[in-house]
Amino acid sequence: MPRETPSxxxxxxEPVDAPGLGWTAGVMAIAVLFLLALNAVSLRDWAADLTPSxxxxxxxxxxxxxxxxxxxxxxxxxxxxxxxxxxxAENAHFGATTPEDATIAP
Amino acid sequence: xxxxxxxxxxxxxxxxSVTWAARGSNEWRKILLxxxxxxxxxxxxWRFVALLIVSAVLNWGxxxxxxxxxxxxxxxxxxxxxxxxxxxxxxxGVFKYYDFFLEQLGAILAGVGFERDMPLMQIVLPVxxxxxxxxxxxxxxxxxxxxxxxxxxxxxxxxxxxxxxxVAGPIVRGSDLLPQFKRTPVLTRDMATMGIVLIVWGLxxxxxxxxxxxxxxxxxxxxxxxxxxxxxxxxxxYGYAVQIYxxxxxxxxxxxxIAALLGYxxxxxxxxxxxxxxxQEFWRRWHISLSSWLRDYLYIDxxxxxxxxxxxxxxxxxxxxxxxxLWHGAKWTFVIWGALHGGVxxxxxxxxxxxxxxxxxxxxxxxxxxxxxxxVLGWIFFRADSFGQATAYLGGLLGGGMxxxxxxxxxxxxxxxxxxxxxxxxxxxLGQDIALRLRWLPAPALGAxxxxxxxxxxxxxxxxxxxxxxxxx
Numbered sequence: 001m002p003r004e005t006p007s008x009x010x011x012x013x014e015p016v017d018a019p020g021l022g023w024t025a026g027v028m029a030i031a032v033l034f035l036l037a038l039n040a041v042s043l044r045d046w047a048a049d050l051t052p053s054x055x056x057x058x059x060x061x062x063x064x065x066x067x068x069x070x071x072x073x074x075x076x077x078x079x080x081x082x083x084x085x086x087x088x089a090e091n092a093h094f095g096a097t098t099p100e101d102a103t104i105a106p
Numbered sequence: 107x108x109x110x111x112x113x114x115x116x117x118x119x120x121x122x123s124v125t126w127a128a129r130g131s132n133e134w135r136k137i138l139l140x141x142x143x144x145x146x147x148x149x150x151x152w153r154f155v156a157l158l159i160v161s162a163v164l165n166w167g168x169x170x171x172x173x174x175x176x177x178x179x180x181x182x183x184x185x186x187x188x189x190x191x192x193x194x195x196x197x198x199g200v201f202k203y204y205d206f207f208l209e210q211l212g213a214i215l216a217g218v219g220f221e222r223d224m225p226l227m228q229i230v231l232p233v234x235x236x237x238x239x240x241x242x243x244x245x246x247x248x249x250x251x252x253x254x255x256x257x258x259x260x261x262x263x264x265x266x267x268x269x270x271x272x273v274a275g276p277i278v279r280g281s282d283l284l285p286q287f288k289r290t291p292v293l294t295r296d297m298a299t300m301g302i303v304l305i306v307w308g309l310x311x312x313x314x315x316x317x318x319x320x321x322x323x324x325x326x327x328x329x330x331x332x333x334x335x336x337x338x339x340x341x342x343x344y345g346y347a348v349q350i351y352x353x354x355x356x357x358x359x360x361x362x363x364i365a366a367l368l369g370y371x372x373x374x375x376x377x378x379x380x381x382x383x384x385x386q387e388f389w390r391r392w393h394i395s396l397s398s399w400l401r402d403y404l405y406i407d408x409x410x411x412x413x414x415x416x417x418x419x420x421x422x423x424x425x426x427x428x429x430x431x432l433w434h435g436a437k438w439t440f441v442i443w444g445a446l447h448g449g450v451x452x453x454x455x456x457x458x459x460x461x462x463x464x465x466x467x468x469x470x471x472x473x474x475x476x477x478x479x480x481x482v483l484g485w486i487f488f489r490a491d492s493f494g495q496a497t498a499y500l501g502g503l504l505g506g507g508m509x510x511x512x513x514x515x516x517x518x519x520x521x522x523x524x525x526x527x528x529x530x531x532x533x534x535x536l537g538q539d540i541a542l543r544l545r546w547l548p549a550p551a552l553g554a555x556x557x558x559x560x561x562x563x564x565x566x567x568x569x570x571x572x573x574x575x576x577x578x579x
Contacts, residue, residue: 012542030552078561080565
C-alpha cells in the first residue's frame with residue numbers, strides 16, 4: 001500500500017493483538033439488540049414507510065406492538081425525552097415568542 | 107439507498123455477514139461484493155447498472171490492449187489510452203453535458219439570428235457517473251504510464267462498482283484498491299474500531315448538523331434571497347459552508363468506515379479544510395481524492411503543470427479549476443466557482459513570486475479568515491440555482507437585505523454552525539485517539555455505547571433523510 005495516500009484507518013499505535021472479526025460481530029449484534037429496545041420508534045417509522053403490501057402490514061403491526069411494549073416498560077423514554085428537548089431547541093427563535101408559546105399564552 | 111437509513115443498515119448487516127462468511131475464497135467474496143454493489147446501485151435505477159458494467163468492461167479492455175500493444179511502440183499504446191479516455195468522456199458527456207452544451211449552442215445561434223429548436227434529450231443523470239468515469243480514466247492513465255498493471259475483469263468491475271465509494275467517492279484509485287483485492291482481507295480490531303467511529307461520526311455530521319442547517323436555514327434563504335435580511339443571508343452563507351462540509355465529509359467518513367468493516371482501506375478525503383491559510387492549502391484538505399486527481403492527471407499529465415514557464419503554469423491552474431468546476435455539473439455557477447478558485451490560486455502563485463523583498467507575510471490567523479471567506483464566496487455560486495440567484499444573494503448581502511424581514515436564523519442554527527466550525531480547530535487526530543481507547547473495550551460494552559450514541563443522533567435528526575449533496579455530481 002503506497003504511504004503517500006494516508007488513511008484515517010491507520011491508527012498511530014501498535015495494533016491490538018486480538019482477533020477482530022468475532023469482536024466486531026459481537027459489537028454489531030449488541031448494538032442492534034440495544035437499538036431494538038432503545039429506539040423502537042425508528043423501526044416502527046421505517047416499517048410504516050415501506051411499500052404497502054400484506055407483508056408490510058404485518059411488519060408494521062409487529063413493530064407497532066414492539067414499540068408499545070418498549071414504551072410500557074420505559075426503555076423508550078430517554079429517546080422520547082431527548083427528542084422533545086431537540087424539538088424545543090428547533091422551535092426557539094431570537095427575541096420572539098415561539099408559536100408554541102403563543103398558543104399557551106392567555 | 108442512502109447510508110443513514112435503516113434500509114441501508116439492514117443491507118450492510120447482510121453484506122457484512124455473507125462476505126465474511128465467504129472469506130475462505132477471495133474470488134467468491136469479491137463476486138458477492140460485486141453483486142451487493144449492483145443491488146445497492148440498482149436501488150436508484152436498475153438500468154444504470156448496465157452502464158456501470160459497460161464502463162468497467164470498456165476500461166478493462168482498453169487497459170489490456172495498452173499492455174498487449176507494448177511491442178507495437180509508444181504511439182499505439184498512447185492511441186489506445188486516448189481512445190479509452192475519449193470513451194469515458196463520451197459517457198460523461200452524453201449523460202451529464204449533452205443538454206447543457208446544446209442549450210449554449212442554441213443561445214449562440216439565436217444570438218446570430220439562427221434561432222431553432224435544439225434536440226434536447228432530458229437525460230436522467232446516473233448517480234455517481236462523474237466518480238466512476240474519473241476512476242476509469244485514472245486506471246487507464248496509470249496502466250499507460252506503467253504505474254500499475256492491467257488487472258482482471260472481476261477486479262476492475264469491483265474497483266469501479268464497490269458500493270462504499272460508488273456514488274459519491276472518495277475517488278479510490280486502482281493503485282490503492284487493486285492490490286487489496288489480490289488477497290483475502292483480514293479485519294483487525296483497529297480497522298473495525300476506527301470504522302465504527304467514522305460511521306457514527308459521519309451519521310452525526312450528516313443527520314444532525316448538515317440536515318438541520320439545510321432545512322432550517324440554508325434552503326429557505328437561498329430559495330428567495332431577496333426576501334431575507336442581511337443577517338439571514340450572512341448566516342445562510344456561513345451555514346452552507348458548514349452544511350456542505352458536514353454533508354460531504356460525512357459521506358466520505360461513512361464510506362471509509364464501511365469499507366474498513368469489509369476489510370479495505372480507503373484514503374483520507376477531508377482534513378479540516380477550513381483551517382487552511384491559503385487556497386492552495388485548502389485544496390490539500392478538501393475533497394483530497396478529487397483535488398489530487400485533478401493535480402496528477404489534468405494539471406500535470408495533460409496540461410504540463412509548471413513545466414512550460416510561469417505564465418503557462420498560471421493558465422494551467424485556471425484551466426484545471428474551471429474544468430474541476432464543470433466536473434461538478436453542467437451549470438455556469440459551477441464554472442464561476444471554478445474560475446474563482448483557479449483565479450485566486452494563480453494570484454497566490456503570482457504574489458508568492460512577486461512579493462517585494464522584506465514585505466511581511468499575512469499572519470496565519472488572518473490567512474485562515476481570508477481564505478475561509480473566499481471559499482464562502484465561492485459556495486454562494488456553488489449553491490445558487492442560477493447566476494441571477496447568486497448575484498441577488500450577493501446584492502442582498504452587500505445592500506443590507508430586505509428591511510423588516512422576519513429572522514429565519516435560530517439559536518440552534520447558530521450553535522450548529524459554531525459546532526461545525528469547531529470541528530476544524532479540534533485536535534487533528536481526535537477520531538483516532540478515541541478509536542485507540544475504544545479498541546480495548548469488550549464487545550458488549552462498545553456495542554452498548556454505539557447503540558446509545560446512534561439513539562441520541564436519531565433523536566436529534568431531522569425527519570426524513572435528504573440525499574447527500576454530492577449525489578447530484
